[in-house]
Amino acid sequence: MTRGLYISATAPGAAKTIIAVGVTELLHRRATRVGFFRPITEADTPENDTSLQYFRANYSLTNENSGVGLTRSEAHELIASGHTEEIYTRTLETYSTLAANTDVIVIEGTDLTGHDYGSEFELNARLANHLGSHMIGVVNGSNKTAHDVAEAVDLARDAFYDANVSLLSMIVNRANPALLDDIRTQVRPGRSHRKVYVIPELTDVTAPTVENIAKATDARLIAGTNNPERTINNTIIAGMNVGYLLERYIADDTFLITPSDRSDVLLAAVAASRTLDFYSTAGVLVTGPRPVDSAVLPVLAEAPFPVYATEQGTFTTAQTVANIHGDITDNIARKNAAVLSAWEESVDEDELLARLELPAPDVVTPIRFLHRLITKAQQDRRTVVLPEGQDERILRAAEIITRRNICDLIILGGPEVETLAREKGINLTGVTIVDPETDPRTEEFAREFYELRKHKGITEHDARAKMSDKTFWATMLVHTGGADGMVAGAVGTTADTIRPALQIIKTRPGADIVSSVFLMCLPEKVLVYGDCAVNPNPTAQQLASIATASAATARQFDVDPRVAMLSYSTGTSGSGEDVDRVREATELVHAQNPDFPVEGPIQYDAAVDASIAASKLPQSSVAGQATVLIFPDLNTGNNTYKAVQQSAGAVAVGPVLQGLNKAVNDLSRGTTVADIVNTVAITAIQAQSLTPREHTPHQAD
Numbered sequence: 001m002t003r004g005l006y007i008s009a010t011a012p013g014a015a016k017t018i019i020a021v022g023v024t025e026l027l028h029r030r031a032t033r034v035g036f037f038r039p040i041t042e043a044d045t046p047e048n049d050t051s052l053q054y055f056r057a058n059y060s061l062t063n064e065n066s067g068v069g070l071t072r073s074e075a076h077e078l079i080a081s082g083h084t085e086e087i088y089t090r091t092l093e094t095y096s097t098l099a100a101n102t103d104v105i106v107i108e109g110t111d112l113t114g115h116d117y118g119s120e121f122e123l124n125a126r127l128a129n130h131l132g133s134h135m136i137g138v139v140n141g142s143n144k145t146a147h148d149v150a151e152a153v154d155l156a157r158d159a160f161y162d163a164n165v166s167l168l169s170m171i172v173n174r175a176n177p178a179l180l181d182d183i184r185t186q187v188r189p190g191r192s193h194r195k196v197y198v199i200p201e202l203t204d205v206t207a208p209t210v211e212n213i214a215k216a217t218d219a220r221l222i223a224g225t226n227n228p229e230r231t232i233n234n235t236i237i238a239g240m241n242v243g244y245l246l247e248r249y250i251a252d253d254t255f256l257i258t259p260s261d262r263s264d265v266l267l268a269a270v271a272a273s274r275t276l277d278f279y280s281t282a283g284v285l286v287t288g289p290r291p292v293d294s295a296v297l298p299v300l301a302e303a304p305f306p307v308y309a310t311e312q313g314t315f316t317t318a319q320t321v322a323n324i325h326g327d328i329t330d331n332i333a334r335k336n337a338a339v340l341s342a343w344e345e346s347v348d349e350d351e352l353l354a355r356l357e358l359p360a361p362d363v364v365t366p367i368r369f370l371h372r373l374i375t376k377a378q379q380d381r382r383t384v385v386l387p388e389g390q391d392e393r394i395l396r397a398a399e400i401i402t403r404r405n406i407c408d409l410i411i412l413g414g415p416e417v418e419t420l421a422r423e424k425g426i427n428l429t430g431v432t433i434v435d436p437e438t439d440p441r442t443e444e445f446a447r448e449f450y451e452l453r454k455h456k457g458i459t460e461h462d463a464r465a466k467m468s469d470k471t472f473w474a475t476m477l478v479h480t481g482g483a484d485g486m487v488a489g490a491v492g493t494t495a496d497t498i499r500p501a502l503q504i505i506k507t508r509p510g511a512d513i514v515s516s517v518f519l520m521c522l523p524e525k526v527l528v529y530g531d532c533a534v535n536p537n538p539t540a541q542q543l544a545s546i547a548t549a550s551a552a553t554a555r556q557f558d559v560d561p562r563v564a565m566l567s568y569s570t571g572t573s574g575s576g577e578d579v580d581r582v583r584e585a586t587e588l589v590h591a592q593n594p595d596f597p598v599e600g601p602i603q604y605d606a607a608v609d610a611s612i613a614a615s616k617l618p619q620s621s622v623a624g625q626a627t628v629l630i631f632p633d634l635n636t637g638n639n640t641y642k643a644v645q646q647s648a649g650a651v652a653v654g655p656v657l658q659g660l661n662k663a664v665n666d667l668s669r670g671t672t673v674a675d676i677v678n679t680v681a682i683t684a685i686q687a688q689s690l691t692p693r694e695h696t697p698h699q700a701d
Contacts, residue, residue, distance in 0.1 A: 009139065386474075489671070
């Protein structure tokens with residue numbers, strides 16, 4: 001039977017969608033099919049409901065498992081005509097259709113935008129009862145004292161009990177961060193004796209973005225560098241003297257509103273943003289029908305921030321901007337990370353899950369697997385170094401990683417790293433930035449590298465030159481214990497990442513080859529593909545080593561290894577050099593690793609499809625249920641993983657390097673921010689087993 005969790009605000013402005021996001025993330029750990037439903041939407045059509053679109057985009061939901069009951073205007077018409085019961089009937093019909101395709105549905109209640117909050121509160125309570133759902137009540141803690149919050153919780157809880165809802169939990173959202181301890185002390189558990197959770201105000205989420213302002217003011221981009229996701233922490237109407245403006249009013253992430261004839265303000269903003277020790281402008285909006293002076297436009301074209309123009313006057317524009325707020329439904333990665341971090345720090349997820357009594361599913365979806373990665377990395381925090389600090393994607397990923405508390409980060413680079421972060425509005429608080437050109441360890445690393453490689457003919461001068469390469473420097477940092485792992489390759493090639501590792505870190509005892517796997521997250525399971533990125537034509541011995549290493553990697557990520565050695569024939573049905581090489585490799589794996597099952601040679605279909613396996617290898621313990629698939633060569637492996645990724649919609653995490661003494665992983669030059677986050681989490685997990693727990697990574701000053 002489908003469970004429903006109804007998220008209901010008890011007053012306007014509670015930001016209940018944030019709670020819905022946290023609950024949805026939580027449920028993906030314990031339910032295979034999670035849906036989303038809004039009984040009544042504020043939008044004119046269901047397709048324009050921002051919450052619905054957010055959950056569809058982030059959780060791969062469709063019309064079959066997510067939707068809307070009816071619009072607010074439709075609900076008002078039914079109430080006005082005396083047909084309130086039809087609201088419940090229509091809502092239940094839609095909900096029942098979605099329930100047929102889900103195990104649990106997150107239901108987001110109304111936004112309480114009407115004037116009669118009491119009636120709307122009652123409407124949500126009745127909807128929850130009609131849908132047979134548990135209720136999570138969300139209290140708005142914004143601008144409230146600890147005493148006021150405690151009173152609001154008591155009143156709301158009593159009202160829910162009076163309405164006979166099944167109250168699962170009360171959560172205070174948007175609490176004053178300075179009052180969190182007081183609020184948590186003063187809120188009372190009520191008759192159920194259940195803990196009340198308190199989540200702080202998330203200014204990073206509620207702060208508007210440049211795009212929010214541009215849309216609200218119907219502005220057009222006329223110059224500069226567009227950065228629509230840039231957060232705005234301060235808005236200034238720049239009508240004063242430029243000197244006074246720069247001295248008294250400007251701070252980082254400031255958005256300027258100024259009449260289009262104020263060329264002095266526009267030029268000063270560009271000049272100040274180019275100065276390292278000055279502020280970083282988030283954007284400029286010029287107002288009024290008059291065009292910007294043409295002589296100023298070439299300067300504005302080079303601005304490191306966007307310059308927008310609107311026909312509205314300055315006063316009207318300022319009023320509009322004052323009422324703009326950001327939201328989690330902006331679907332910006334750093335906002336999502338801030339929400340999930342606050343949720344994990346504020347809510348005892350195991351305790352909340354225990355109230356639901358949901359059975360743990362066997363199916364591992366991509367979302368659940370990626371959630372496991374982050375949780376596992378968080379449990380034993382390690383330090384990862386990223387040598388490519390000049391790449392914007394690396395910096396954006398670093399902000400998300402830090403917000404999610406996945407691991408500690410060291411980024412290599414000089415002042416250009418901080419300049420890029422400032423210009424792009426990226427918050428690197430908590431990230432250690434190291435400049436190898438000025439770091440005192442550089443000479444020490446050069447001497448160490450010389451000792452490691454002098455038998456190969458390297459000179460001391462050559463060793464110093466190598467330390468100007470940030471990937472070599474980062475590898476030395478890992479080698480000497482300054483970091484637990486390294487991730488590179490967003491800018492350089494795979495060889496650029498692996499070569500320093502082979503020369504400095506070297507392979508693990510018993511590993512005669514460095515190889516890789518991709519963790520292929522299919523809709524209902526995770527498969528391990530190896531080797532799809534490193535070795536072009538492995539020998540039988542190398543294939544056996546790849547298989548052994550891939551099985552060990554599978555275990556690291558909670559995949560029970562059942563290894564299939566792939567070929568174009570199955571069992572004894574074929575022969576030839578390529579098949580014989582796979583057969584020999586299989587025999588080597590059998591002899592060396594009695595602790596996991598292996599089958600080969602075997603075709604891909606027989607390895608993963610039980611019905612085909614039943615006819616081709618009926619007695620095999622691997623056929624039809626393989627979890628680790630070893631390809632005979634790089635050409636086959638690389639093409640297969642990309643074909644599955646593109647055609648089956650699989651999430652490919654990797655490549656994950658294996659066989660090294662320390663955790664080092666490679667990115668592709670087409671990597672995304674999400675890829676970097678996942679690869680860093682993987683590297684941190686690998687470091688947990690490769691680096692002794694008593695090791696405390698050195699933190700640079």
